[in-house]
Amino acid sequence: MGRERVTVVDIAHAAGVSKSTVSLVLQGSPLVNDGTRAKVNVVIRELGYVYNRGAANLRQANSKSKIIGIVVNDLTNSFFAELAVGVDMVVQSAGYVQFLSNTGESVDRQREVIASMREHGISGLILSPARGTEAADLKGLVAGGIPVVNVVRQIAGARVSSLISDNHGGMRDAVRHLAGLGHHRIAFLGGFPDTAVFNERLQGYRDALADVDLAVHDELVVSSAPSRAGGVAAIERALSLRERPTAAVCFNDAVAFGVCDGLRAHRLNPGEDFAVIGFDDVIEAQTAVPALTTVSVDPQGMGRRAAQLLLKQINAGKADAEAIVSSVRLVVRQSCGSAIDKRERLSLL
Amino acid sequence: MGRERVTVVDIAHAAGVSKSTVSLVLQGSPLVNDGTRAKVNVVIRELGYVYNRGAANLRQANSKSKIIGIVVNDLTNSFFAELAVGVDMVVQSAGYVQFLSNTGESVDRQREVIASMREHGISGLILSPARGTEAADLKGLVAGGIPVVNVVRQIAGARVSSLISDNHGGMRDAVRHLAGLGHHRIAFLGGFPDTAVFNERLQGYRDALADVDLAVHDELVVSSAPSRAGGVAAIERALSLRERPTAAVCFNDAVAFGVCDGLRAHRLNPGEDFAVIGFDDVIEAQTAVPALTTVSVDPQGMGRRAAQLLLKQINAGKADAEAIVSSVRLVVRQSCGSAIDKRERLSLL
DNA sequence: TCAAATAATTGGATCGTTCCAAATTTGTCA
DNA sequence: TGACAAATTTGGAACGATCCAATTATTTGA
Structure with a gap:
């Protein structure tokens, strides 16, 4: 079971190329010859290689982790469950994955959860803040240059984007x-x-x-x-x-x-x-x-919009706070x- | 905004110790002197250091990533939302974080999601499989020695644990x-x-x-x-x-x-x-x-039990499949x- | 046919942490 | 006080990927 991990070097060796070439193939670079690419891909499949995002992420400190965090205050409320589903949709199709946590309205839990997400290097956060959340709770994120989109609830004084309904x-x-x-x-x-x-x-x-x-x-x-x-x-x-x-x-x-x-x-x-x-x-x-x-x-549309807003900020590299009031209808x-x-x-x- | 990342070396330098000592402090080793520990901790706080789990995880390939994945087939059904909350509870308090995804009953989506989770190095997976999931879909996980607990639905022929209700x-x-x-x-x-x-x-x-x-x-x-x-x-x-x-x-x-x-x-x-x-x-x-x-x-209790079962397997280091039928009552x-x-x-x- | 241009490949160095073995400091006891 | 043990501390070598500058292979054009 717990066999040795297959790495790019193993692939390179088996395919008779250098690890650099394998890396190029992995990131879909146009620089590599089609024949080589095919050969490498075959070996990748054969050896059951799994990409190690952690390692990749370490080197490219500039680029991001392809993880976005989402924390909601009450997942058992279907409003938030649907919101999460909406977020997941666009986030997923943009090649990101979602770290979802539930705070159950506890600011302490929220603090832990956000800290943990930071350690994992999320590249952005969608937050439906727990009751009693203060601007200070987001200071770390903002100082670290991590885009945050507040949904549903706004936080007074926090310099982050927000998407709330009218x-x-x-x-x-x-x-x-x-x-x-x-x-x-x-x-x-x-x-x-x-x-x-x-x-x-x-x-x-x-x-x-x-x-x-x-x-x-x-x-x-x-x-x-x-x-x-x-x-x-x-x-x-x-x-x-x-x-x-x-x-x-x-x-x-x-x-x-x-x-x-x-x-x-x-x-x-x-x-x-x-x-x-x-x-x-x-x-x-x-x-x-x-x-x-x-x-x-x-709610689902709101999740999608929040995710789009967040991705926009992540791609722009800078997070200037914008407050969007999404219109509603009876x-x-x-x-x-x-x-x-x-x-x-x-x-x- | 996007200031330089603070690393252990920065901490070490500022505290006048070696990076090894800082590392020891970070993992709460009893080997380090109380005075030193305090000094280092102060600096950590002052510089706003955030631990880089990705890097840590890279070195300690033996140990695990402190991420567990959970994928459900329909998050908008409150049964699954509650299940996820239950999982989150125990997973969280064991120092893990949860990667949650929703497949909406799509096996294709499920495949993508699971692949993505593997790349991120989850140390275990709780899965409520989409309709039509086959044992082959879990082959990679099993081969990679990653414990899997199936909940709610069982998959014929898959050598993974399961927790279903009576x-x-x-x-x-x-x-x-x-x-x-x-x-x-x-x-x-x-x-x-x-x-x-x-x-x-x-x-x-x-x-x-x-x-x-x-x-x-x-x-x-x-x-x-x-x-x-x-x-x-x-x-x-x-x-x-x-x-x-x-x-x-x-x-x-x-x-x-x-x-x-x-x-x-x-x-x-x-x-x-x-x-x-x-x-x-x-x-x-x-x-x-x-x-x-x-x-x-x-459902929440079921989530908790599933998480406990998974953690047990993660800690045991080996994943022998056990099938639990959880009793129900009218x-x-x-x-x-x-x-x-x-x-x-x-x-x- | 040969130089120049282009395409394809490659070996280190590097990211931030942990591990290891070795070095240093401190403490103990005869 | 000196020898020895225990307690602390420490410098490199990893981990698995990417990046960069440099190298090698292939075309191209006159």
């Missing part, structure tokens, strides 16, 4: 849509209040209410963990109010699904007795029943009672 | 439970028929029906994609039968959720009008409404009408 605008559109359907008491459910994303979305909610001349009731804003379970808890609280809301915009799709679950537990039918709008447009949003009306962020499905249903219902009155 | 037993328990509740027409919904997992679970279904003297009706076995959308399609087909089933065991939780969605679209209440049992026990299973009765596989929740509900309902008659 949280404010998306939430505003969602609330306006509900108001347009005739809802007056619209709740904002889920999410941790100490995150930038939460506050951006909340602001969108407030601004939209102001736009349509509806009052903002603080008790209609119920924070919770941004998970399915959190959604159940949040709607529970919202339904216990003296004056119940008739509709809700949710921090994300996971919360929205939880809200639907919680509504059913109260014998309320989401989409009919209560309007629910999510945020993210996770794949399940379209197949769920009722199909979830949600603000589409296209996808109207069944969970809020479509406009048509509403009209029909009104015409019956 | 598909047969789990499904048998599920069917028996439904039969015990008085169901006679029990469907088997979802999954691709060309996989080992499908056939093991199907066999468990058949054997259980035989055990309780129920006939097997082929039309009650409806295969589909093992996803939420697949579940919707499968229940659709099942409900279109002349003689409808009254209960269903599903290939996995994703399918089960889809089945619940499909039932609601037909104005049927899962757990009351129709009993549904899933397989996997994904986290959402407990928070969903109705909470899903399912065969608990504990978790009764609301989606099948609990035994108590059933009894109550009967007493009313």
